[in-house]
Amino acid sequence: MAQNWTTSDLALALALPPGRRPGEQLQTALRDAVRQGVLDDGDALPSTRELAAALGVARGTVVHVYEQLGAEGYLVARPGGRTRVSSRAVPPGGTPPSPPAAAPAGADLRPGISDLRRFPADDWAWAYARAARGAGSHDLDYGDGLGHPAAREAIAGHLRRIRAASTDADHVVLCQGFAQGFALVLPALAARGARVLAVEDPGDRGVDAAAAAAGMELAPIPVDAHGIRTDLLDRAGAHAVLVTPAHQSPTGVVLSASRRVELVEWAGRSGGWIIEDDYDSEFRYDRQPIGAVQGLAPDRVVLIGSASKTHAPGVRVAWMAIPGELIDDVAARRIAADRGGPVIDQLAFAALLQSGRHDRHVRTMRGVYSARRAVVLQTLDRISPGLTLTGLVAGFHGVLRLPSGVREEGVVAAATDASLRIAGLAAFTRHRRDLPPALVLGFGNIDDEAVVEAILRLGDVIAAATPRR
Numbered sequence: 001m002a003q004n005w006t007t008s009d010l011a012l013a014l015a016l017p018p019g020r021r022p023g024e025q026l027q028t029a030l031r032d033a034v035r036q037g038v039l040d041d042g043d044a045l046p047s048t049r050e051l052a053a054a055l056g057v058a059r060g061t062v063v064h065v066y067e068q069l070g071a072e073g074y075l076v077a078r079p080g081g082r083t084r085v086s087s088r089a090v091p092p093g094g095t096p097p098s099p100p101a102a103a104p105a106g107a108d109l110r111p112g113i114s115d116l117r118r119f120p121a122d123d124w125a126w127a128y129a130r131a132a133r134g135a136g137s138h139d140l141d142y143g144d145g146l147g148h149p150a151a152r153e154a155i156a157g158h159l160r161r162i163r164a165a166s167t168d169a170d171h172v173v174l175c176q177g178f179a180q181g182f183a184l185v186l187p188a189l190a191a192r193g194a195r196v197l198a199v200e201d202p203g204d205r206g207v208d209a210a211a212a213a214a215g216m217e218l219a220p221i222p223v224d225a226h227g228i229r230t231d232l233l234d235r236a237g238a239h240a241v242l243v244t245p246a247h248q249s250p251t252g253v254v255l256s257a258s259r260r261v262e263l264v265e266w267a268g269r270s271g272g273w274i275i276e277d278d279y280d281s282e283f284r285y286d287r288q289p290i291g292a293v294q295g296l297a298p299d300r301v302v303l304i305g306s307a308s309k310t311h312a313p314g315v316r317v318a319w320m321a322i323p324g325e326l327i328d329d330v331a332a333r334r335i336a337a338d339r340g341g342p343v344i345d346q347l348a349f350a351a352l353l354q355s356g357r358h359d360r361h362v363r364t365m366r367g368v369y370s371a372r373r374a375v376v377l378q379t380l381d382r383i384s385p386g387l388t389l390t391g392l393v394a395g396f397h398g399v400l401r402l403p404s405g406v407r408e409e410g411v412v413a414a415a416t417d418a419s420l421r422i423a424g425l426a427a428f429t430r431h432r433r434d435l436p437p438a439l440v441l442g443f444g445n446i447d448d449e450a451v452v453e454a455i456l457r458l459g460d461v462i463a464a465a466t467p468r469r
Helices: 007-013 022-035 048-055 059-072 121-134 149-163 178-190 205-213 230-236 257-270 324-338 343-355 357-383 408-417 448-465
Strands: 172-175 196-201 217-224 240-243 273-277 301-306 318-321 397-401 438-442
Touching: 022 059, 022 448, 048 059, 121 343, 121 357, 149 172, 149 301, 149 318, 149 343, 172 178, 172 324, 178 205, 178 240, 178 273, 178 301, 178 318, 178 324, 196 205, 196 230, 205 217, 217 230, 230 257, 240 257, 257 273, 343 357, 357 397, 357 448, 408 438, 408 448
Parallel strands: 196 217, 196 240, 240 273, 273 301
Antiparallel strands: 172 318, 301 318, 397 438
16 A cells, blocks of 8 residues: 655665765665565655755755656656656566666766756656647648648747747748758758858867768868857858857857857858857856847858757757748758658647747756856866866856866876766867867766766866876
């Protein structure tokens, strides 16, 4: 029979394994208690605040453990009610559930990965149910390559409201991630004579293959403290340029107002195209997110955004605000590529936008990342005041410049040996040889407790690699 566990009873019943972080201890103990029948189907657990006080751990640690075990199927939480042991946790016969697939080993300090533990599963379950119930038979046929009209309308409104974009549903094309959108747009530009694509250096090397497939030559353009060097676009003979103006990837600098104007003027003067990768602009900490460049020149800019950073990379919903000249071409290429996108996914995301659930999740995660950013900076200061992290006005990564004399590739290799998943700045460069050794440090997909340990471990790696004077 299900019972309501008191805080003291549960604290005594849990066998916390020694030698681990408190979060890992509690997670293992609760999971074992369910498997061994100490906690039975439907048993109600104490609140996170009560259990945290009883065990002497941070409340956030207990919240994370409850969320993790909920995702694994051991616990279930209902709004306004207590967290309970899931009726599916131990099937009849007492056979414990299969353990979840093991995550890749090591603390995740890679840039560009959002906090996958905080994926709003309940919101998405609600949105999918709403989309499936509301979709008519006519909605479920193959589409026209643009995406469902209702979803395009919702996303166009979102872009006008949040990104100051100048667009409407007729100029929005839905796709399944930035990579697909980029791969659809480039051939359309090539068909209009574009042969040279300017790219930021350092910048995302993942676009190189798509450019080659479209028959385009890459022209790396240096990035400085004000963003991409727009004065070099003419000299490079660029016909199109890929930029990350809101939070340059990976340096984190924001394209200055004067450079934005110069970029738009270049496009108007040369007939060039701007592809704006709007990958994490909603996570701005010092002010409201800066409006998209697309709002300044909607007839020359392709704005591409996605749910990969706000929700998770596994959510394959993305969008492009496209000049009218390109719409039919891109839509036809989408049909040829995959017969159109997943309608239910598009309608579910539209439901999140229209209900306010998306905005609520972004606000929550903006607070989470801002607080974690502070933890990272405090920990770095503990290690050495000389270690500074730059590019932190937005997003969930920064650039950590290494001390003089330290070899970047050596630190990356040693960090890997120390079970740290991390990237060096050199992995983002093409022709640049003037950049100092640095790491691109992500703090999205790691909790506050783990990130402290990971930074301390990284500090040991850097200290071991630093030449003694």
